[in-house]
Amino acid sequence: MKNRLFYVLFVISLSLCLYLGQVSLVFLNLGLNLGASVSASEVSNSKLILPGLNDYKNGDFLGAISKWKGVLNNLSHGDTVTVSKYLVRAYQQVGQIENAITTLNQLVAYYKKVGARQEMGRMFTELAQAYSSLGQRRKAITLLCGDSEQCTSYSAVTIARESSDSIGEMSAIISLGNTYRLQGDYNQSIKYLEQALTNAKKYDYNSYILSTLNGLGNTYVTLAKRSRRYLEFAIQTGDKTEEEKFTSSSRDFDNKAISYFEAGLALSRGQNSINELRLMINLAVPYHHSRTVNETKSILQQAHNLLNLNSNSIPDSRDKAYAIIRLANLYTLVTVPIKAKETDAYSCSNQIPSETIELLQNAVTLSQRIKDKQSLAFAQGQLGHVYECQKDYSKALELTQQAQLLAGIEPTHYLWDWQAGRILQSQGKNTEAIAAYETSVKALNSIRGDLAIAGRDVQFDFRDTVEPVYRELTKLYLEQEVQANSQIKNLEFALETIDGLRVAELQNYLGSDCTLPTISKPVTRINLHTAIINTVILENRVAVILTLPGNHNNSTSQLYWAFVTRSNVSSIINDLRYNLENRSDLTNAYQQKASQVYDWLIRPFEQQLQQSKIETLVFIHDGIFRTIPMATLYDGNEFLVQKYAIANTLSLTLTEQTQLSTQDLRVLAFGLTQRSVIEGSIYYEPLNYVKFELDNIKSVLPGSKGLIDNAFTPERLKQELTQNNFPIIHLATHGKFGIDSRDTFLVTGKLESDVGTKKIKQYNEKLTMNKLYEFIRARRNNSLELLTLTACETAVGSDRDALGIAGLSLQAGARSIVASLWQVDDESTARLIGSFYKHLRQGMSRAKALQKAQKQWLQQNSNERKHPGYWAPLILVGNWF
Template sequence: MRNLRCKVRFLLIMFLSSLTCLCWDSMPLLTQVPYAHQFVQQGIERYQAGDYNGAIAPWQRALILYQKAKNSQQEVAIVAENLARTYQQIGQGNQAIRYWEQAIAYYRPIDPQQTGRLLTEQAQSYSSIGQNRQAIALLCGTVQDQECLPQTAVSIARAHKDLLGEAAAWGSLGEAYRIRGDYLQAINYLHNSLKIAEEIANPQLQISALNSLGNAYSNLAQVGDRQANSAEKLGESEQSNQLRQQAASNNSKALEYVQNSLELAQKQSDRTHQTRAYINLIPLYYRQANYTAAAQTHQQALGLWQQLPNDRNKIYSAIDLAKLQQSNTNSPIECLNPQVQPNAITLLEQAASIAQKTQDNRALSFAIGELGHIYECRQDYTPALKLTQQARWAAEQDKDSLYLWEWQTGRIYQAQNQKPSAINAYEKAIATIETIRDEILTANRDLQFDFRDTVDPIYRDLITMKLDTVPSAVLLAATDANTKNLRSVLSTADSLKLAELQNYFGDDCTLNVVNQQGIDIGSIDKNTAIFSSIILDKQTAIIASFPNGNKKVIWLNKDNESLRQEINEFRLGLESFFDEYDPQPAQKVYDWLIRPFTSELQQAKINTLVFIQDGILRSVPMAALHDGTQFLIQKYAVATTPGLSLTELKASNPQNFRALALGLTESAVIDGQKFAPLSHVQQEIGEVQEQLKGSTPLLNAEFNRTRLQQELSENSYPIIHIATHGVFGTVPEDTFLVTGNQEKLTITELDMLIRSTTKNTEPIELLTLTACQTAIGDDRAALGLAGVAVQAGAKSALASLWSIEDAATAQVAAQFYQSLTDSRMSKAQALQKAQLALIEKGDKYTHPAYWAPYILIGNWL
């Protein structure tokens, strides 16, 4: 407020000194400008009294008067600044951004230092409404050679040696990256902020940086815990232990930073930051199973909270304290224990009361929405629904929270067996998610529970309700009303697939939707059936779509965990090179997924099966299913796609096929992981050159980013063939290819190289990766493989689920490309022919370990 008073005082001086130089034609405005000053003063008094909404009206009137007056641009800028901060104070970030624009427009040509500082405040407004990419663009932009872009907040502050502005900009940048889920980058920038804050002895900035560092390390600890759980489920006990140790270390660092923040806030008698520090300590103690310390800290936070002024900090602190009365409150649908619910209700009611008085609708939506959830947990649905509807109205402009209350409305209706109302609410929630998918699905993407607990269930619950009325194991005609319902289910499932990919690949994911829902596959391909799997908690739906528009759904009555175990057993058997192959698991899965549709496939004369898989089913090749007599690949060509909306259904012209063929024959070590030499890769590259005339090889040392970018910029290649080790991990950072100079090339980086070239103006026709591997049972890694074509900017991808001897790979590649040049053969049929050739070779090659891992992803035509 001191800063605000200084600015108003300066505004008055400017106003008085300008009286002597006003011309006659301005006299009609002279009588208005003094009134503007009165409105400014009125706004100050109301702001100081905590009446933030009351301050807005007189300031807006003053702004209008100054805008009409000549030579009052600076006054306009100052009032706009004050309005921006006030709107930010009451949670209206969009309004704040609009006024920041006005103020920045004035300062940009005359005061770079102030411009940089206001850019930082505008970025904070963007972060407050979940738009972290815009915040990062204002603060630093895309880092080039370790430097922020010109005219960003960091660059401006550094250029003008504004240490205060630089510390604030680095801190805001670190917080934006933290919220986005890039914790290591966040920590780097927050350390920059802390270092400068200590140098200039600014305790407020130090407190803020320390607190944010604590949160970033806490987030890293959460990531580690969940990765450890995943590794443990996969039987990787050593890796699980290492991850848990690292998580514990990060939790200890988080504790240290937050405690330092608390001590400094106590020295400054800063109750707001003391309360925030105590709140941040509670989950850290829970993670250490130190429940006594957590309870004591909760009481200390509650005591300080009572002394806070009635502002949005107090509101959000109350919401956090209500939820932190027990340790396991990660999921928005998780219920507090009955014994702590009364205390939580009291806190939330107080928070709601403050939000109503300050007219902070965003904070109000969270307070009463959480209150509604407690009544939902109590099965007291009348007040639950009333409160949730109020939360929806309050969140109307904040879609990143609106979908939560629409979802909660749907759950309440569903609990009351009001299915039409429930479906309507769920559809509204998904429609809201679709409009903000880029922001909410790329934020905190490393914390899998964020997506799986707050987005994924909405889609699956809606699918479950819609499928409830569809008859099972009955062929439904294209004109049947149930078929229309199934099309709606498949549309929802496809949207879920898009959301999963966006969440997996994060902020750099470019989802190019090429097909709208309801596309008539039969008009494009009359001999292909589409199989879609949807895994729910207690059972799995398999929906087959035929070229004539008919559909059929069958239910696999297995819960999620049982299905996972049996599919993993199937995958383990496929990879057992040196054991005699046991077809029993393959026959079991065939009986589940294919046999119920046998007669319909025969009647429709189907020769190609395309699978849109869900969850753990992505991790196994359908070609290896067995009917008791032969493998599925011996009857059908097989392909997979992450979703029809991402698949360009257009046949290619093989006459123009040539490849950029990259390969690595030598051993490599990446991040301590050893990769064996691939002795037959040179032969494989030779086969590519033989079958696709005009291809260009880049082998070993020549296979590097520079040469790759050079070739792509100078020549057009419909096919990129990469014969090197590839790893698909739980997170995109662990999804990479090994280059010839022993560096990691992530799929995202490959996409950037492809898209940044001028020659490949269209998506490449095919990306081939012949030595990839995904961990058994890791459906997050399998999701990355399923989306590899999309993320690499390719119409199709040919990749392997596990590594095999490269001699077999060379044979598959040779046959595949030879068949691909035949215009009468689709990509799926070309792969089928290559796999059959290996099976027919006999001996060890009949084992699916050698031919099954190759899967075609994307466009199968």
């Protein structure tokens, strides 16, 4: 069931037809022309095969599958091969990808046995497309090209070239370009699709020209979507430079997408109705963002007219049903504000165009005619959403419940459970709404891992299509007015739900490059002197939940509401972060905001914390709270760290409770002291105290090893990690946590040359977090106790950046991580870290060792250097024991 999620996610983003259209076009030219009559040259026993073909052409794909499977044993060997190809196409149509793969593997084995290398290469392409649709992009790329840039001998591209099979080569290259797009490697996608376009024009293959133009358009649409998502984060962080950059890039990408789609449309007009329809629908998205409303409405009307005039010439199919559904949703999209996204399934417009309702009703009729439950569920579910927006909740619920029944156990069920929950909540039926939301969240939890390996463009939609389900259920739990004796149960449910969101959020951030490791012994109870503080940011208030240790290994939780809006929280936290970074501020401007946040999170519980003799506070934060160090919260007299040891974690279920052993406590340290520059002419200042920092570590922890500057290369790091088992890895170099795990990197001392210009430039090579993860995971002993990063930074206000710190720790298999939230004074860092390691060696917990180092700094330094900008950016995430 899980593998069907990828199919579902494409539909959620309403771009399914973009991809399947290309797949079917490629299949068409690989011997699967099911629309034409069977000729004597194709099969020797057409009477046995024709009934299945008739079912297929009438949209009864399951009927076709049944008939073809029923006659396989009665066919000649050659006819069996042909019908097996037909079955592959039918399996694709109904989403039975695993069956398609099984059949394709049988075809590969057959062609290999008979020495038909050209046909075997073509089957590799089809297999790759099937694996790609299941999210297995790397496997698809290996089948298409192998692991090298030049393409290995046993790959679809090379086999086609060696066989002088121009059609097979173009099909493989187009598939390669589309797969790279889905993997998020857009430069590679464009490279291969442009190569395919050149070849298609050379041979004058119109169908491949169309497919490639469509693929290039889709890639640039995805790039535009990514830029708009990054733009949202730039606005959130108040970065005007980044805001201008992503505004411009999204517009440029939209214009490129439009140029490719329009070129394809000009080529397809009057020749192929389904391609013409697909391209018109595709055009509407970049038009919506970069053209006028009238231009967008015009292209939608053209698509609608084409559908009405050529309905009979466009065969009934699931693809056609989804195209109609997408067209219906696009009609609604152009009536809502420009900021609305095509993937925002929760947004409502009061102005539902008549075309939307008409098209959705047509999609219902079509799906019923072809007996396709999945497209029928989507058509009825979307129609239910229309009535939800119109506040006709009775009709909306009726249609939604029909969609629920049709979806059955499919992953799509979560969408309709979520929708039912919203409708019931609007009707004031909170108990029934909670039940619907619970079913939806349960379904999401079961497919959480699959969300990670969906296409990167689908992952950008996480906040629109997944996150709201968890948040709305959490809100219902927290706001549920129940009797006092069951309030605790609701708090437990709320904490479990928001925990599920945080795990899903982290998996979404890491993407397909990492699967979250299973924690063998997660924290299941709180030790005697530790308290947990959870935050949940709602639209008009913040829920703060304190969990204290209780008797008999039990814990108790209590809820406090801070009545502050989401926008005010963001504004205050961003102001505080700016003030914390401003070390030259002698007025201590940070104190006002730090006191305000203290009043929200700590002051309501001061008495309970004192009575329970709490020594360590563990914060499990929501959103923007992750971007500031809790150590800096101020009660008017002293910082929070002066009273409590502090740690952060994303989820207790991802946190081990093992104590740090002081035996053989050694550090493998790498550092960069020199001025550095990375590609794109981004310069970093020298870190003058890094040598002192590493020497100090070797002094405090004998047996430690330190390598700096040109000795700090990815290759040397990999070698040291492979050959030695250090429990602590320390990297003192510039780095950045980004919005996406692929934007997160460290700067190494290895120089690489750029010979693309008249003047050769040298850049410092970047070490991506994914590559670091691979190095650490390759160690002989995977138990890494601590990863320390002392010169990295996160963007002000970007909770995605801060999420990367927790992500890196788990990705690398480290039990905890100490990292800097912003660029720090490297002298203070060197001294703080030395003190931290000294206290670790003395047997202190990780949290208390960091607290002791920071308290000593405050005691030993003058007023100016007591500013949090010097000592506070280092935070502990993960295991605090």
